[in-house]
Amino acid sequence: MTHYDLVIIGTGSGNTILDQRFADWRVAIVEKGIFGGTCLNVGCIPTKMFVYPADIAQAISTSEPLGVDAELREIRWHEVRDRIFGRIDPIASGGKDYRAAHPDNANVTLYDGTARFTGERTLQVAPSDGGTPESLTADRIVLAAGSRPIIPDLVADADVEYHTSDTVMRIDKLPSSVTILGSGYIAAEFAHVFSAFGADVTVVARSNALLRAHDLDVSTRFTELAAKRWDVRTQRTLVGARRTTEGTTLDLRTKDDRNESITSELLLIAVGRTPNADLLDAEAGGIATIDGRINVDEYQRTSVNGVYALGDVSSQYQLKHVANHEARVVRHNLLHPDDPVASDHRFVPQAVFTSPQIASVGLTEQQARSRRLRFVTATQDYGGIAYGWAMEDTTGFVKLLADPESGQLLGAHIIGPQAPTVIQPLIQAMSFGLDAPSMARGQYWIHPAMPEVVENALLQLELD
Ligand SMILES: Cc1cc2nc3c(=O)[nH]c(=O)nc-3n(C[C@H](O)[C@H](O)[C@H](O)COP(=O)(O)OP(=O)(O)OC[C@H]3O[C@@H](n4cnc5c(N)ncnc54)[C@H](O)[C@@H]3O)c2cc1C
């Protein structure tokens, strides 16, 4: 049994905790997979590195209304893929080497294996190479074990080949057709990538809209646009999956009880991610869970003294900027347990890097209504501002919700070019309590730049 001052499980945002202030601590890091976690290796970063060339490919094939006749000749898949992972893989291995061997980390032991609780602040680590499990105890433990893709039993139990976001970015050949089961973030982003690269894409949704957790106006607009680009099947229930000569077939039932089948070369499952709390045997460590997540208070503390959790394993937001924020909170609270800081989840923004891009922060109109809040809304089309004319945009808009009495913004929802960038001043205004009139008229807005779409939306809010 080896004892540590601190054990960190998971090297995504968990790996960002350690700095020189921990130099006197005896620390262990346990990682069962690729060093660096989801965002770096199979999540945010490689997906966006695929989205960028996809955006270029799509711009070429949609440039004709601007008077530019261009032709997309070829996607050199191997080059696209290898540029991305040629950049990412060395970062993962370099990060691992740094923790394992650099003098800065003389106090750190890296375990390549799976940790699970066997008692309070007591862990067993099963080495990835099948070696003898080792027991560790620690005064403090950080659970940063992330989440993993959910695979419906009907797919997992069938004799079919399928991909998840963990595997699909490394495939050897660009498929001619792709079926995506699911209609959230991952479905929207990969549908854009594969269709921009020339594949026929079918998206299968259980509900009546894609991205249905978004503001209804955004979700409705996105679903309409998606249906023009992809074969979108809403309100379908999966009833089976089978291998056929042409690829993989999904058997579906429609809302009006008809049977239908979709066959494609590649099947991508994107129906959500489940926290890895179960892999940790959290209950054996006395750690409470809620809906499969590790339960934490505002200080990221679990039900066991000295044990903290952060990121996808405990958060209702499965987002990297949230995991990183929570890691900073955990770092402070490890160093200053008597003067802890709380996580700030008031205005968590999110963006979907599909086409058109989507970004949002704060309440949706549905949420404002269900909370019975008094609010006003304003919507400004990109097409009504000068930069929108330049782009000939006809589909993007900014929608704002505000408290009519105080002028404080309650929510912002954008669908359109560069939405994740255009939204940032609104996140800032909400985070620092800047009211809409002050934001609109208390600063210059560069003319004729894209953020004028935000300025005009702010000016349209009919406040008291
Ligand atoms: C395809 C995709 C695209 C995404 N794009 C974005 C985006 O654009 N923006 C954004 O904000 N978010 C995005 N996300 C979400 C983001 O990647 C996650 O929210 C974030 O990576 C979570 O970080 P984490 O540190 O909690 O977990 P992770 O980074 O998943 O790290 C957890 C680590 O723990 C290890 N582990 C698990 N169990 C054990 C165990 N028992 N013992 C030892 N090790 C263990 C795992 O191997 C893993 O390396 C995306 C996710 C996916 C899948």
Ligand SMILES: NC(=O)c1ccc[n+]([C@@H]2O[C@H](COP(=O)([O-])OP(=O)(O)OC[C@H]3O[C@@H](n4cnc5c(N)ncnc54)[C@H](O)[C@@H]3O)[C@@H](O)[C@H]2O)c1
């Ligand atoms: N840009 C980003 O920030 C980004 C990108 C990708 C992933 N992520 C994170 O990763 C998480 C997981 O992404 P995701 O797209 O897998 O999940 P998601 O929760 O965004 O969407 C899953 C969708 O699949 C649907 N679904 C569930 N079971 C189904 C079934 N049997 N048949 C058909 N549809 C079904 C759900 O109704 C839901 O709409 C996201 O919630 C997000 O937090 C973020």
